[in-house]
Amino acid sequence: MHILITGGAGFVGSNLALYVKQNYNNYEITVLDNLKRRGSELNIPRLKAAGINFIHGDIRNSEDFEQINNDVDYLIEASAEPSVMAGVGSSPKYLINTNLNGTIKCLYFAKERKAKVIFLSTSRVYPVEPLNNCSYNETETRFTFTNHQSFPGISADGVSEQFPLDGYRTLYGTTKLASELMLPEFLQTYSVPYIINRCGVLTGPWQMGKVDQGVAVLWMAAHFWKKQLSYIGFEGSGKQVRDILHIHDLCLLLDEQIHHFDEFSGSIFNVGGGFQNAISLKELTSVCSDITGNNIEIKEDKKQREGDIRIYVTDNSKIYKNTSWRPVRSVRETMQEIYEWIQQNEAQLKNIL
Ligand SMILES: NC(=O)c1ccc[n+]([C@@H]2O[C@H](COP(=O)([O-])OP(=O)(O)OC[C@H]3O[C@@H](n4cnc5c(N)ncnc54)[C@H](O)[C@@H]3O)[C@@H](O)[C@H]2O)c1
Helix, strand or coil, X not given: CEEEEECCCCHHHHHHHHHHHHHCCCXXXXXXXXXCXXXXXXXXXXXXXXXXXXXXXCXXXXXXXXXXXXXXXEEEECCCCCCCCCCCCCCCHHHHHHHHHHHHHHHHHHHHXXXXXXXXXXXXXXXXXXXHCCCEEECCCCEEECCCCXXXXXXXXXXXXXXXXXXXXXXXXXXXXXXXXXXXXXXXXXXXXXXXXXXXEXXXXXXXXXXXXXXXXXXXXXXXXXXXXXXECHHHCCCCEEEEEEHHHHHHHHXXXXXXXXXXXXXXXXXXXXXXXXXXXXXXXXXXXXXXXXXXXXXXXXXXXXXXXXXXXXXXXXXXXXXXXXXXXXXXXXXXXXXXXXXXXXXXXXXXX
16 A cells, blocks of 8 residues: 655644554555645654655645656545645745645546545635625534524534535635536546545644644644734634634544545535534633733734634534544644644644644
């Protein structure tokens, strides 16, 4: 078994590579990454120490794939410019060339080597305005979806795969959706089988959290080093909500998908922490203060950020129906693990987080 993970030095890719190697020592794992994300370089010694092949390559260049000699059974596409702010006030070229054109190069490579593809897509394929127009309640600490909605695919449990796709969704979300659309075409025309996972917020150790991506790590790091944060948009209330999935829980699902691929082949799944792991920023502040013992200043910045969403919670019903997989780590456990990871790697992480 040979698995290629593109973007394999990044947060998801490196955690997955190490998870698979630890559990299936005889598998060959190759990761290809151009190290665009600051902090991904910290994963290279960890990957190499585990016996994982590292290729410094770019999915935008077909020639870089030529460094991969052996047959490939699975290609897990985990490379991306993953920021929802990418292209806002800056050129979108890198975003489009990586998240769309680069993914297509991955598909050509999968075709050539007859590899099966697992594509890490995003909840950001769902459009901004319909999500923000959903009916919601406001409590002391968070916004919640109500059960009375005028759209399909939305309930108090969250957003399902039936949610309408019309409307703008950020450039990031659009590049991911455009790549999703290529997958059935590559299946039909070139027999490249695929699974699509539309992931909500993923987090855990080795996520190089920054203000536009990786909010849970950003929040914990700011508490750890007593830095300042802001509640941006939504009247500066901090009541915006996301569900959080621990990376190890995602690895358990990908393990099942790799080893029972045919059961999932050709499907799209929403994948996230789900309703029980939904939390607002305000509530996340309490968890971080509690774990670190630090209270920090959090500014209220009422200016709405382009493309921001009031509530996103994953309705996992479809993936639950198709698997025995369930997220097992609570938000509190996840945040505790992030705290311990920062504590243990403080010197390395100080200049990155
Ligand atoms: N982290 C999340 O919350 C989340 C949520 C939904 C979907 N996703 C998706 O999961 C995947 C992994 O995201 P992540 O959180 O690990 O991000 P990440 O930034 O940590 O990892 C992405 C990796 O891709 C590499 N990369 C970027 N451009 C490249 C290129 N042109 N060629 C080769 N490598 C390149 C980066 O250096 C980085 O190591 C992405 O496709 C992302 O869209 C992530």
